[in-house]
Amino acid sequence: MFGKLEKNLRPVLFYGNNPLSLIGGALTSASAFVLIGFWVVSVFGRGGSTNPYLGIVFDLFLPGLFILGLILIPIGIGLRHSHLKAAGQLPAVYPQIDLQDPVFRRGIEVVIAATFINFVIVGTATYRGVSYMDSPNFCGQSCHVMAPQWAAYQVSPHSHVACVECHIGSGISAAVEAKVNGTKQLLEVTFGTYPHPIEAPLSALRPARATCEQCHMPTRFVGDKLLVLTKFGDDQKNSITRSVVVLHLGGVDSLSHLSGIHGHHLDDYEYVATDPSDQTIISVSKRNADGSVTQYVSSDWKGPVKGVVRRMDCMDCHNQATHVFQTPEQALDEVMVDGTPSANLPFVHKQGMQLIQAKYSSQADAAAKITSGLQDYYKTQYPDVWNGQHDTVENAARMLVTIYDRNVFPSMKVAWGTYPDNIGHMDYPGCFRCHDGNHVAKGGKVLTNDCSVCHNLLNVDDPNPKVLTELGMQ
Ligand code: HEC
Ligand code: HEC
Ligand code: HEC
Ligand code: HEC
Ligand code: HEC
Helix, strand or coil: CHHHHHHHHHHHHHHHCCHHHHHHHHHHHHHHHHHHHHHHHHHHCCCCCCCCCHHHHHHHHHHHHHHHHHHHHHHHHHHHHHHHHHCCCCCCCCCCCCCCCHHHHHHHHHHHHHHHHHHHHHHHHHHHHHHHHCCHHHHHHCCHHHHHHHHHHHCCCCCCCCHHHHHCCCCHHHHHHHHHHHHHHHHHHHHCCCCCCCCCCHHHCCCHHHCHHHHCCCCCCCEEEEEEEEEECCCCCCCEEEEEEEEEEEEECCCCCEEHHHHHCCCCEEEEECCCCCCCEEEEEEECCCCCEEEEEECCCCCCCCCCEEECCHHHHCCCCCCCCCCHHHHHHHHHHCCCCCCCCCCHHHHHHHHHHCCCCCHHHHHHHHHHHHHHHHHHHCHHHHHHCHHHHHHHHHHHHHHHHHHCEHHHCECCCCCCCCCCCCCCCHHHHCCCCCEECCCCCECCCCHHHHEEEEEEEECCCHHHHHCCCC
């Protein structure tokens, strides 16, 4: 039995003793070792990476090397065979398999050494690739599709939280789902069929319990929070007005009372929306202490309430905690509070708003036209300003371009307002998706729309709020 096998193996080993086949064998065995090693780690280990693009390494790159090695072996054998045949050197009898034979031993030594070297190289490359794929740089920058989210992420308070923390869960099913998604996205990017703009139903994210609540105590009592909102006017002096809002954030106080905005939504609320970004909410239910359920249904909705039920969590309000896309007003007011564009430039707010809101074909087009637009305005309308405050105008133009680039991405069809912000209710439906005074329970109870439940408005658009002077804030 062994004799026969040995006889059949002889020509294979004889012809296989060539550089190409030996390298092929080494590649195959090295990639097999790395694959097996990572499988063992991911099945028995903990805290392994769950990046969706790992699929590229484990499902494409390593198996690719494995197969490449397998293909190289017969090619080498074939080449050596035809080479010897052409030279008329085909042996009549194939040499015996003999570990004492120096030629045969050399071959085995080469395979072992090459396997080891390949193992180190492939293993290191894989390890480094995996670490890189877990970094925000990979997620945000390796793919132009992510440009809007990357730009918004960098200026957010969470710019040190890795993308995978919020976007990919742990456990086998999350990892498999992420890999399937990653591969699908890769194909979509390759063929340009991904959605413009990218969509993000909250249901695709990890639950807040596994993300936000790892760092923020949901029960922390915040109490009231003072908001001072500054706006600049469209008049020549860019006049400042302020709104002073005391937000009743609440939380859980020392007596375990739930109060305010945070406290109330820690209860078990479930809602049904009719669109993927949850902007139109037709019903929300609250589970009461006695086990009964109060369901508030929008009076605009005539049909039966059905659809995907989502349990409300932090991200239903804080959907922009990380990817902050502003309105043009917010973006310009914010940088003007910091001093650039300078409010000393006449009509700079009005001009700035017009320039950043105009339609451009690309960010480069916008940069050129916003800059020349502002320059031309001062050159023609205010030559004194243009001559005397040249740098101030240039800085203003540069800042307008910066805020445009942070918020608008023509290549991804991301315009002002593409991504709604659910905090508040002035620019987007936000809280009023439910608290619009139009969501009513069976007994006629209306989900509150009372301004003072959420905040006290001390001043609205006031040029000189007295309360700020009293607080020493002006
Ligand atoms: C602290 C949590 C958190 C981190 C960190 C985070 N994201 Fe997000 N991401 C979110 C939330 C929440 C949404 C849903 C936004 C919405 O529905 O409006 C989202 C949505 C997205 C979307 C869909 C488009 C959108 O804005 O709705 C993309 C793409 C995205 N994130 C990419 C990234 C990338 C790339 C990184 C790292 C550079 C990252 N995210 C880091 C929480 C996070
Ligand atoms: C890894 C820890 C971490 C995670 C996870 C995290 N945060 Fe934060 N978050 C922080 C830190 C740190 C700050 C404070 C940053 C600062 O003060 O500049 C912060 C700030 C905030 C703020 C205040 C923002 C502001 O403009 O002042 C909000 C709101 C917030 N986080 C909500 C969330 C939500 C919602 C999630 C889940 C999607 C989340 N965070 C996940 C660490 C985290
Ligand atoms: C019903 C909507 C809503 C929900 C749900 C919600 N928040 Fe908030 N949260 C707010 C509002 C409104 C603010 C104040 C926003 C502002 O400062 O402009 C806020 C502020 C915050 C702040 C900043 C507090 C400070 O001292 O400035 C943090 C941190 C925060 N939320 C974390 C969370 C976390 C974590 C969760 C989930 C357990 C959560 N929020 C759930 C509405 C909500
Ligand atoms: C998905 C629907 C939904 C959204 C969105 C929502 N809420 Fe609520 N909210 C509720 C429900 C349901 C209740 C509980 C009503 C009850 O007690 O019967 C509630 C209760 C409250 C209460 C307590 C009301 C009271 O009578 O004391 C406050 C305050 C509040 N919400 C503020 C906010 C703020 C601020 C936002 C936006 C940042 C917001 N809510 C967004 C559904 C929502
Ligand atoms: C369900 C809670 C809720 C109710 C009800 C509510 N608001 Fe608000 N409102 C908010 C929140 C939250 C903010 C803060 C948004 C932010 O953080 O910028 C806000 C902010 C504001 C602001 C300042 C925003 C700005 O950009 O100037 C005004 C003005 C305002 N609300 C007016 C009202 C009035 C008037 C009513 C009554 C008809 C009302 N709100 C009812 C939650 C509510």
